[in-house]
Amino acid sequence: MAGNRAVVYVEPGKVEVRETDYPDLVLRDGPGVNPLNVGRKCEHGVILKVVTTNICGSDQHMVRGRTTAPSGLILGHEITGEVIEVGRDVEFMKKGDLVSVPFNIACGRCRSCKERDTHICEHVNPDRPGSAYGYVDMGGWVGGQSEYVMVPYADFQLLKFPNKEQAMEKILDLTMLSDIFPTGYHGAVSAGVKPGATVYIAGAGPVGLAAAHSAQLLGASVVIVGDLNAERLTQARSFGCETVNLREHPNLGEQIEQILGIPEVDCAIDCVGFEASGHGPGQGEAPATVLNSIMQVTRAGGRLGIPGLYVTGDPGAVDEDAKIGTLKIRLGLGWVKAHTFVTGQTPVMKYNRDLMMAILSGRAQIAKAVNATKISLDQAPEAYKAFDSGASRKFVIDPHGMTN
Incomplete structure (x- = not known):
């Protein structure tokens, strides 16, 4: 055999x-x-x-x-x-x-x-x-x-x-x-991307780049990709995305405002998941960072696609809560803005x-x-x-x- x-x-x-x-x-x-x-x-x-x-x-x-x-x-x-x-x-x-x-x-x-x-x-x-x-x-x-x-x-x-x-x-x-392609596309569809939409994508790894390309295919007017890695942001710009370096410029809303004229987008996609880091130089792991930041910058009534992976068991987490997938998410912010969340495998x-x-x-x-x-x-x-x-x-x- x-x-x-x-x-x-x-x-x-x-x-x-x-x-x-x-x-x-x-x-x-x-x-x-x-x-x-x-x-x-x-x-x-x-x-x-x-x-x-x-x-x-x-x-x-x-x-x-x-x-x-x-x-x-x-x-x-x-x-x-x-x-x-x-x-x-x-x-x-x-x-x-x-x-x-x-x-x-x-x-x-x-x-x-x-x-x-x-x-x-x-x-x-x-x-x-x-x-x-x-x-x-x-x-x-x-x-x-x-x-x-x-x-x-x-x-x-x-x-x-x-x-x-x-x-x-x-x-x-x-x-x-x-x-990767269906996952990025699912993130964009879940976030309600449509012709003319402005979209923020957290993470310029392969899934984030796939989500960005998917948002373009769905007709988004502006696709903004945020990451801490300059090389990955360069790759996002190579096919027409706007980018935000969150290590150098930690205030996401201000950076979006410089691009769009307002500090919010129509919809957002989390392509990072549970190993997220805090924004700014020298920041460590902060697993709720992305979820909280995309609620902050997504307009009221907007949708959040969350193809980024979250787990129920993380032995290397920063605290005991995070080890079982319990994160400090500002759910109240999402509630008052009437956000729609879509999570899970694609x-x-x-x-x-x-x-x-x-x-x-x-x-x-x-x-x-x-x-x-x-x-x-x-x-x-x-x-x-x-x-x-x-x-x-x-x-x-x-x-x-x-x-x-």
Whole structure:
């Protein structure tokens, strides 16, 4: 039987590429696998030869030791691959199909899935609704930063590219359909971005850049991106965004007023999450900073999209409350301004087909927006370090050297 190699979380600050088991159509026991999921048969699944798999900021939370992820966990939830084996119960996916895998694992059978809320599927994670590949407390489904991976519920979940040759020409864009592009787009849709809207986006990492590009696609008149990292802000300006350096200029409202003439925007998107830092030079971690600041600068009646990750367990948090996800959020401010908040994982399947067509038509240029950078599987540990240090790149792993 063929072998397999994968990126594995070892300990805080350390990942390794290791030999691992070739996947089959059963969820076996292993690091992070929920005991109630062990032995789960997946004849509705497929085995993929991974074409591209991306490093995500959510992975970095685990690698920094900011979750309860166990050592040995195989990472990776952003997967694009070629079908090489199909289960007995798979009817529509065929060997050779090139597909995008939504990072949400969803059965297609439960009430949530039938209502298109595939991010809170009720059947794939015994602990709570919602699941993902290679992620802590998500049921233990094996991650896809590897050469080969098993994907369950293939007929329901997989997005097949209509033309394989055309797809390979745009693979650096299409690889973003598994998570980052739908996540950024979901943030923009949740925030109510529409033609003419003014938008503030907190965070110029890959998700923030994807949200900015999405806001442009939705017709925003001005997109303002704020961050503490000058390199990432330069990347945001490269495709037409206004920017605010919150390390140099901590008063967000004043900076927005200099751009728009008023100190508020129509809507805002949090693309930072629970590892937020205070604004200004020398500030440390302050996890409620972004949520409080976007309430301050969003107009009354505005909407807040919150695709940034928040967790219920953070062993490295700054205080005991934050360790269980309790943050000092000014909810009263949001209440008096009648804000709408939309939180949670992104239901990728609501958006990925439309975004695929935007990419294939040339309308969306997501790889350029997020500075997609191809690497080999063996380069993944160094890429994790570079990403953690603030590199303005979206690292795309090509395990088999299949892309140009």
